Amino acid sequence: MTDTLDPTVLSVETDQLAVETLRFLAADMVEAAGSGHPGMPMGAAPMAWTLWSRHLRHDPADPEWSDRDRFVLSAGHGSALLYGLLHTFGYNLPLSELRNFRKLGSRTPGHPEYGDTPGVESTTGPLGQGLAMAVGMALAERMTNARYPELTGHHTYAIVGDGCLMEGVSHEAASFAGHLRLGRLVVLWDDNNITIDGNVSRCSSDDQLARFEAYGWHVEQVLDGTDIAAIDAAITRAKADPRPSFIAVRTTIGAGAPGVEGTSKAHGAPLGEALLAETKALVGWDHPPFTVPLSVQQVAAQWVQLGEQAHAAWRDDFAALRKSAPDRAAEYRRIQAGTLPVGLAEALRSVIGDAPRATRQSSQACLDAVRAVMPELVGGSADLAGSTGTVSGDAVTAQDFSSSAIAFGIREFGMAAILNGISLHGGFRVFGSTFLVFADYLRPALRLSALMHQPVIYVLTHDSVAVGEDGPTHQPVEHVESLRLIPGLQVLRPANDVETAQAWQQALERTDGPTALILSRQKLPQDPPARFDGQLPVAVEIVATGSEVELAVNAAEALRADGVGVRVVSPLDRTRYAPDPSATVVSIEAGSTAVWQGIADVAIGIDTFGASGPGDDVLAHFGLSTDAVVSRIRAHLAGTGARPGEH
Incomplete structure (x- = not known):
């Protein structure tokens, strides 16, 4: 694949038209929904168009192709931008779905949801996690490449916002990515200097370029977020660098909307019919709502065709592997399908x-x-x-x-x-x-x-x-x-x-x-005494999990000596446990009894914070000893008037 478009379909005018298409698709979606976030898409549209029209290698006909490039919109509140891209580049997301933005049951939810929309690689919205998931995808690409170099060589891209970079998880993930030199990861920062409450300077003065450089990243800065050539060049340099790359792109939130652009007012509310019409008129946009002009469709279609060609070449590579190393090819297919191995x-x-x-x-x-x-x-x-x-x-x-x-x-x-x-x-x-x-x-x-x-x-x-x-x-x-x-x-x-x-x-x-x-820290027995003595009718059912099963078994032995029929149940998964309605049910778990109280007649556990001391002493302090548990059960049975062998 040559990652180059036919120059006859590229022009400054077409690029600008494509950017306006994405901006107004997003604004139209938010306007039709009566809610949403138009500001980020309107400011970030140039960088998104540059990435998708010149770099992102994908095949909309097969969104699950294993060697596709991944794109994560970490700033998930800008979901309308992603939906506009997916529609424009031929994913199965028709205009009817864009018109149903944020409607119940649509494939265009308020934030991107994995599994709801073809082409959405991850659920984003909680800020910062998209960046961290992109790091995971980039690591997975490197680990797959180490195992199947002939089938793996894609990039992972992400667009992040100021909020993503403030969240602590971004620091953890970015540090980790720099340490491993995940060089096929490219992160673009929508540097618009605005958060919901106002200007970023109200709460942060971080030098983000210095920060990422200190993590070991390659860094770039594009001071004009509308300069497609500059953004393109920065992404090209990033892809050539062996380190993960961070590109700061200076943008204007709500770009082009008079009185709103550059302010937090553009963040989370529709522009309103009048302002949207004025914004469109200022750039000469005279198309009906939800329009993708033909020339924009042509550029997107040609880029998609290049992706289809790359996918076809990959299929040839896989066919060659299947011929030369059928066992490796079969293992690759099994793993990609998520099928468990024999044995x-x-x-x-x-x-x-x-x-x-x-x-x-x-x-x-x-x-x-x-x-x-x-x-x-x-x-x-x-x-x-x-x-x-x-x-x-x-x-x-x-x-x-x-x-x-x-x-x-x-x-x-x-x-x-x-x-x-x-x-x-x-x-x-x-x-x-x-x-x-x-x-x-x-x-x-x-x-x-x-x-x-x-x-x-x-x-x-x-x-x-x-x-x-x-x-x-x-x-x-x-x-x-x-x-x-x-x-x-x-x-x-x-x-x-x-x-x-x-x-x-x-x-x-x-x-x-x-x-x-x-899982427990302390040793547990492998073969405790019998959990049920069939000689006595069941009067007490003790349900316990994990390390408390041993305690339940010991308590049961003491109660059986009293002539009480006891069954011990160890539900690996409590959701599959059904209490015996004919028995006194006792739960034992070294933790909160909040839900157990609705299940058991006697809920034995801990509803305060713990204490420092040897483990056995602490357990005994909180009543989790055989003697204490037996006393609790005997007292309950005495209070209900039950006799041994009765409930």
Whole structure:
């Protein structure tokens, strides 16, 4: 493919017409919806047109082509700009969808939503996360290239705004990208100096170019955001540099709208019919709303044709690989399709043993076994690989991306957002790990994993006050319950090797959403005494998860000595638990009882912050000992007048 358009379709006039097309498509969408953000699209249209008409290699007929360039609009409030681009460049997004902007059920929601709109690579809106996901996509490209260089060589582009750069996740992700020298990542900054509340100078005086240069990025500055030739040249230089690139493009929010341009008034409200008409008249735009002139269509169509040719050449490369190395080609297809390998269940069963060990250690054994049959499983930790049981050898470096391990550093939020980007890119199954208590740091990205139905696996260890001496700052109490409240997140808390292997199996089999594995620091028994004594009718059902299953089993033994029939239930996933309506239900979990109180007759847990001390002492302090639990249950049974063997 020659990334060059026929010069007969290019002209200053056509470029200007295309920019006005995108500006007014966006303004028309916002006006028709009665809400939205016209300012960013109107200011950023020249840089977006330059990128899409001269650099972005894609095939709208196949938006899932694995070696396409990726484009992420991190400043997702400017979604109308993205929808205008997708329509103009031939994606399956007709004008009727643009007219239905922000309407219920349309494919043009208020912020870009992955899965709703063809060509939208990620859900953006929470500022900064788009940039971090673009970093993940760029890393995925490098890791895929290390495995399949003959099939991989695309770029990742992103447009970010001032808000994206203020959010802390941008610092985490940009630092990480610079460290790994992700040279096929190009970020354009819509430098309009405006936020919702007013001028950026009210709250920030960062030198963004110096900041990104300090991260190890190649930096460029275009002082006139309407100069397409200058923007084009800056992108060309960026693509040639071996480092990630940051291009500051000075723009004017709401460009061309009298009395509004350059102010926060242009950010989040329609221009209004009169002002929009005046703005169009000033540039001689006399087309009806939602018009894409023929000459603009021709430029876009020719660029798309070049993308189709590149895709055809890629198909030839794949055919050659299939002929020369059929096993590698088949593996590539399997991985891209997300199909699990043969032998996964057997590999997981092989880790089950007899000796007591922490479920974080059981999880490490599962990971080691799975990696042997599943090379696409990649991930790492927020600088806690040894503690979370996710060690897997040397991590990827700027010189070698062939490893399956990623050293994210102490960047929990950045880690989770980057994992989303890798998952969205395709070709990998991903996991990230940290202590459960630090799930608070990554929660916004975990929420997007669920919202985008991405099968990211979160390995969250040190799961209760049994952490001990590190004290309440490191002892999760409310965390498991709060994670269960996230729609679409599968929360699994295993109690031993068998359940940990089952949890990994469920997590890997799931393709439509994330999974959180909640794992213990302390050792747990593998083969506790019988969970049900069939000699007695069930009067008490004790339901417990994870490390508290052992406590439930011990309490059950004591109650059976009283002549009470007890069943112990260990629901790996609480959503699949149905309490026995004929029994007294007792829950035991070393955390919040807020939801358990609606499930159990007796909810035993912790509804305050923890305390510093040895783990067993802390558990006993909060009533999580065999004697204390048995006393609670006996008192409840005495209060209800139940006799042994009765409910």
